[in-house]
Amino acid sequence: MSARNLLDLAWLIPAFPAFGAVVLLLVGNRIGEPKAGWLATAMISLSFVSSVVAFFALRSLSPHVRANVSQGFTWIQAGSFKVDFRFLVDPLSSTMTLFVTGVGSLIHLYAIGYMHGDQRFPRFFAYLNLFAASMLVLVLGSSFLLTFMGWEGVGLCSYLLISFWFERNSAAVAGKKAFITNRVGDFGFMLAMFLIFEKLGTLDYSALGTTAHVPAAISALPQSTVTAIALLLFVGAVGKSAQLPLHIWLPDAMEGPTPVSALIHAATMVTAGVFLCVRAHVFFDLSTHAGTVVAWIGAITALYAATVALVQNDIKRVLAYSTISQLGYMFLAVGVGAYSAAIFHMITHAFFKALLFLGAGSVIHGMGDEQDMRRMGGIRKYMPITAATFIFGWLAIAGMVPFAGFWSKDEILAKAWFNHDYALWAIGAVAALLTAFYMTRQVWLVFYGPERFRDDAAFLSGADVAHAEDAAVLAEPVGPEPVGAARHDDAGHGGDAHAGHEPHESPWTMYVPLAVLAFLSLVGGAIDLPFVNSKLNVLDRWLDLPEGALAPHFYSAFVLSLIALALGVVGIAYGISVYRNGLRADGADPGVERLGGFAGVLANAYYIDIVWSRFVSGPLSAFARFLSDGVDRAGIDGAVNGIATAAREGGGGLRRLQTGLVRNYALGIALGTVLLLLYVATRVTF
Amino acid sequence: MDAVIFFASAALVLVGALGVVVGRNPVHSALFLLVTLVSVAVLYLQQHAALVAAIQIVVYASAIVVLFLFVITLLGVDKFEPLDDAHPLQRVAAIVLGVLAFVGIIVLVHGNRWVTGAHSTRGALGATDSGNVKTLATSLFTDFVWAFEITAVLLVIAVVGSVVLARRSGHRPEVGLPEAGSPERERTST
Amino acid sequence: MSALSYPDHITATYYLVLAAALFTIGAVGLLIRKNTLVMFMCIELMLNAANLTFVSFANALNDISGQVIVFFTLVVAAAEVAVGLAIIIAIFRRRQSVNADDVDLLKG
Numbered sequence: 001m002s003a004r005n006l007l008d009l010a011w012l013i014p015a016f017p018a019f020g021a022v023v024l025l026l027v028g029n030r031i032g033e034p035k036a037g038w039l040a041t042a043m044i045s046l047s048f049v050s051s052v053v054a055f056f057a058l059r060s061l062s063p064h065v066r067a068n069v070s071q072g073f074t075w076i077q078a079g080s081f082k083v084d085f086r087f088l089v090d091p092l093s094s095t096m097t098l099f100v101t102g103v104g105s106l107i108h109l110y111a112i113g114y115m116h117g118d119q120r121f122p123r124f125f126a127y128l129n130l131f132a133a134s135m136l137v138l139v140l141g142s143s144f145l146l147t148f149m150g151w152e153g154v155g156l157c158s159y160l161l162i163s164f165w166f167e168r169n170s171a172a173v174a175g176k177k178a179f180i181t182n183r184v185g186d187f188g189f190m191l192a193m194f195l196i197f198e199k200l201g202t203l204d205y206s207a208l209g210t211t212a213h214v215p216a217a218i219s220a221l222p223q224s225t226v227t228a229i230a231l232l233l234f235v236g237a238v239g240k241s242a243q244l245p246l247h248i249w250l251p252d253a254m255e256g257p258t259p260v261s262a263l264i265h266a267a268t269m270v271t272a273g274v275f276l277c278v279r280a281h282v283f284f285d286l287s288t289h290a291g292t293v294v295a296w297i298g299a300i301t302a303l304y305a306a307t308v309a310l311v312q313n314d315i316k317r318v319l320a321y322s323t324i325s326q327l328g329y330m331f332l333a334v335g336v337g338a339y340s341a342a343i344f345h346m347i348t349h350a351f352f353k354a355l356l357f358l359g360a361g362s363v364i365h366g367m368g369d370e371q372d373m374r375r376m377g378g379i380r381k382y383m384p385i386t387a388a389t390f391i392f393g394w395l396a397i398a399g400m401v402p403f404a405g406f407w408s409k410d411e412i413l414a415k416a417w418f419n420h421d422y423a424l425w426a427i428g429a430v431a432a433l434l435t436a437f438y439m440t441r442q443v444w445l446v447f448y449g450p451e452r453f454r455d456d457a458a459f460l461s462g463a464d465v466a467h468a469e470d471a472a473v474l475a476e477p478v479g480p481e482p483v484g485a486a487r488h489d490d491a492g493h494g495g496d497a498h499a500g501h502e503p504h505e506s507p508w509t510m511y512v513p514l515a516v517l518a519f520l521s522l523v524g525g526a527i528d529l530p531f532v533n534s535k536l537n538v539l540d541r542w543l544d545l546p547e548g549a550l551a552p553h554f555y556s557a558f559v560l561s562l563i564a565l566a567l568g569v570v571g572i573a574y575g576i577s578v579y580r581n582g583l584r585a586d587g588a589d590p591g592v593e594r595l596g597g598f599a600g601v602l603a604n605a606y607y608i609d610i611v612w613s614r615f616v617s618g619p620l621s622a623f624a625r626f627l628s629d630g631v632d633r634a635g636i637d638g639a640v641n642g643i644a645t646a647a648r649e650g651g652g653g654l655r656r657l658q659t660g661l662v663r664n665y666a667l668g669i670a671l672g673t674v675l676l677l678l679y680v681a682t683r684v685t686f
Numbered sequence: 687m688d689a690v691i692f693f694a695s696a697a698l699v700l701v702g703a704l705g706v707v708v709g710r711n712p713v714h715s716a717l718f719l720l721v722t723l724v725s726v727a728v729l730y731l732q733q734h735a736a737l738v739a740a741i742q743i744v745v746y747a748s749a750i751v752v753l754f755l756f757v758i759t760l761l762g763v764d765k766f767e768p769l770d771d772a773h774p775l776q777r778v779a780a781i782v783l784g785v786l787a788f789v790g791i792i793v794l795v796h797g798n799r800w801v802t803g804a805h806s807t808r809g810a811l812g813a814t815d816s817g818n819v820k821t822l823a824t825s826l827f828t829d830f831v832w833a834f835e836i837t838a839v840l841l842v843i844a845v846v847g848s849v850v851l852a853r854r855s856g857h858r859p860e861v862g863l864p865e866a867g868s869p870e871r872e873r874t875s876t
Numbered sequence: 877m878s879a880l881s882y883p884d885h886i887t888a889t890y891y892l893v894l895a896a897a898l899f900t901i902g903a904v905g906l907l908i909r910k911n912t913l914v915m916f917m918c919i920e921l922m923l924n925a926a927n928l929t930f931v932s933f934a935n936a937l938n939d940i941s942g943q944v945i946v947f948f949t950l951v952v953a954a955a956e957v958a959v960g961l962a963i964i965i966a967i968f969r970r971r972q973s974v975n976a977d978d979v980d981l982l983k984g
Contacts (some may be wrong), residue, residue: 688885688886689886692886692890699894700898703898703901703905706905706914707901707908714912723920730928730931735931735946736937738927738943738945738947738950739976740949745951745953745954746954747958749954750920753957754957757928757961757964757965758913760965761965763911763913776907776908780908783903783907784904785900787899787900787903788897788900791896795892795896818943821940822940825940830944830948837951840952840970841951841955843955844956844958847962848958848961848962851959851963851966852961852966876878
């Protein structure tokens with residue numbers, strides 16, 4: 001079978017999880033736990049196998065023709081608007097499918113252990129598979145519209161999965177918030193699609209050309225159009241990838257189960273925005289200013305999220321803000337034109353962030369649903385595998401050699417420097433320092449230091465800065481995952497962490513994925529080492545995307561790397577020194593104390609949520625209420641009721657004609673007769 | 687001479703008509719009706735319609751008016767009745783319509799030059815002083831004999847109908863009239 | 877009498893105007909009066925007006941048909957009076973009144 005024939009079977013990649021989703025939705029309850037979980041994992045593993053086959057098939061093609069659009073059917077045909085339902089396999093999409101399905105399979109496996117005992121176990125896996133299918137359609141789609149379809153699909157699944165434990169009101173609200181905030185971004189995406197169709201006549205990716213060859217239709221577009229398209233696509237990405245100012249949904253999305261946070265909000269869905277910008281990079285290349293906007297928003301978001309993560313007490317919220325920060329790095333790379341660096345960081349981030357989230361889930365599971373780091377400490381003795389893998393992830397994200405995060409983050413910073421964007425480099429460097437610091441804080445508070453979970457919870461209430469403001473709910477841990485879900489009934493511990501619950505290691509279905517991801521976090525950097533002469537920059541050459549500014553000579557790049565490494569080491573060292581003994585005796589956080597009053601601002605995430613709710617959702621709610629009460633109830637209902645009333649009153653009035661008196665009826669007859677007579681008289685005579 | 691007869695009769699007709707409408711006592715109205723009917727008969731005579739005039743007097747002026755008077759006194763409504771009206775609008779509207787109708791008719795007939803002067807279709811009037819009895823009778827018994835016979839049937843139906851309608855039904859006691867078999871009757875007969 | 881000159885020939889015009897006036901008075905009376913017997917008499921006035929018109933035209937058009945029609949109208953009027961008065965008596969038996977305003981069961 002030739003490579004092209006194999007690639008035409010690319011539709012199998014999303015088909016497997018889609019099939020799994022359908023089966024689980026229909027008969028999932030009868031399949032039950034744990035077979036439902038194994039079925040879902042099998043489906044996505046098959047998808048991974050197909051992705052690997054497709055990868056090798058693609059690789060066997062020569063570089064100039066390394067793209068295959070599979071056969072499909074015409075989905076929409078309306079006049080000159082034609083959209084085909086076909087899948088495009090090229091280096092970018094095949095790379096994406098590889099890590100989406102690979103990391104996805106590991107997370108599915110993990111979820112079998114994590115969701116053990118949940119009442120809606122099969123439904124969870126149905127949603128996970130549905131999500132995987134949507135994400136794969138997003139990545140493999142051959143046109144903007146197919147990508148948008150997958151985009152909306154992952155948004156839907158995100159909503160379904162965040163509010164999976166919908167009995168808890170905060171989860172339901174978080175799901176809605178995620179969906180609505182995404183929709184705001186989606187509006188930008190749609191406008192971009194309209195503009196693309198109007199100017200280019202098609203939504204197909206084939207119209208975008210390749211890196212080597214920009215189509216004439218696009219290069220002929222005026223600057224304003226190209227910038228508009230680029231920025232509108234970026235608006236969609238801002239919503240989906242949680243950049244300022246639409247990042248507000250991601251921290252609240254931690255209400256969902258941890259596998260969801262790992263899969264959707266670390267490894268895959270949030271990267272869809274980056275993917276979109278990379279796919280449509282031709283617009284960013286041609287526009288003179290769009291890249292600057294993207295890079296600055298990415299950089300500022302990275303710094304912003306890193307500062308907020310410094311004072312978070314929930315183990316997952318720290319990671320959520322960390323994700324926002326790392327996504328900022330990816331957009332920084334996109335903005336300076338280093339698209340393959342962005343993809344590289346996306347891949348390594350998927351490895352270590354999924355690892356960190358799954359590790360956090362393991363900690364939560366082992367601690368009996370405790371999520372507040374202030375009540376943990378010293379648990380590496382009880383959960384050695386979790387601790388070891390978590391440390392791998394920590395070193396990767398902090399940018400320590402030779403872990404994957406060092407290579408990818410370093411490349412982004414280097415590209416920014418050599419593009420003469422020194423301010424961006426500086427912001428990125430500071431964010432890297434902060435990243436190392438807060439991750440160290442997290443590791444030390446959770447795994448090292450005294451075992452605070454044996455203490456009484458009362459000491460926490462006094463010295464907690466995070467409670468100072470009214471909206472401190474933002475810094476609160478999302479709360480233990482609900483009792484109603486009947487989780488966690490293994491090994492007979494029914495107590496909670498306050499009572500000195502003894503932590504324990506997780507089952508093999510949970511720590512095997514951790515181990516695999518830890519390994520990948522260590523060696524993952526090998527796919528794109530910056531030693532160009534030795535041809536070790538495998539990913540760069542494979543992706544065939546613009547690489548951004550190149551280092552003038554190896555020496556300057558080497559020095560920059562040393563500086564980045566030094567920053568990471570400084571961050572870690574400072575973190576260890578501050579948190580060596582965990583929290584203080586009265587429960588105060590030493591780092592928070594050093595920040596003083598500013599810690600309150602950070603705890604409330606610079607009050608951006610409040611700004612949104614007061615200046616946007618408040619007026620919008622008022623407007624909606626006006627429409628519902630004023631326009632709908634009074635106006636429209638009033639009109640309809642008014643017609644009824646008018647009919648009744650009219651009838652009532654006309655009723656008075658029926659006097660019952662013969663004289664009046666005779667008068668009516670006389671009136672008619674006279675009118676007729678007059679008419680005839682005048683007509684006949686004149 | 688014609689003119690004098692005409693204007694005198696016309697005046698009587700209108701006076702009688704107004705009397706019928708305005709009279710508060712139904713008996714007065716009936717008597718004014720009589721005046722009108724007789725005056726109209728005179729006008730018929732003036733137009734060479736002697737048989738019609740005779741029939742008018744015999745049927746209308748006597749039989750019908752007498753019938754009216756019978757019923758009025760039978761029902762005992764020969765009393766004065768007030769002429770006020772709970773529906774003043776009715777009165778105003780009626781007068782307005784009446785005036786409009788009058789104007790309309792005049793306009794209609796005047797605009798068509800009153801009479802068209804068409805030829806006779808059924809038979810010319812006879813000599814002006816014979817009263818047209820022979821002509822009318824001939825026409826009636828030849829051209830219109832079918833209608834003539836039907837009107838006889840109509841009269842029979844009318845008689846039967848009025849007897850049925852006016853018959854006392856059932857054993858309900860009526861006002862003013864002693865019932866057959868009632869105690870008063872029994873007493874007066876014995 | 878010198879100012880007014882008698883018309884030497886009474887044409888049909890005069891009779892028609894008179895008939896129109898008589899008809900109008902009868903119609904107005906029918907609409908105004910409440911006593912059913914008087915209303916009936918007004919109907920008779922209107923019938924007479926029509927009869928007068930017919931006879932006038934018969935005279936003017938030199939056609940006997942007009943008088944034949946009047947003949948039949950007289951017969952029918954007689955029959956109608958008989959039946960109508962019977963109805964009035966029947967109503968009177970029920971309601972003890974010949975006031976048309978008292979029969980208003982059809983009031984909506």
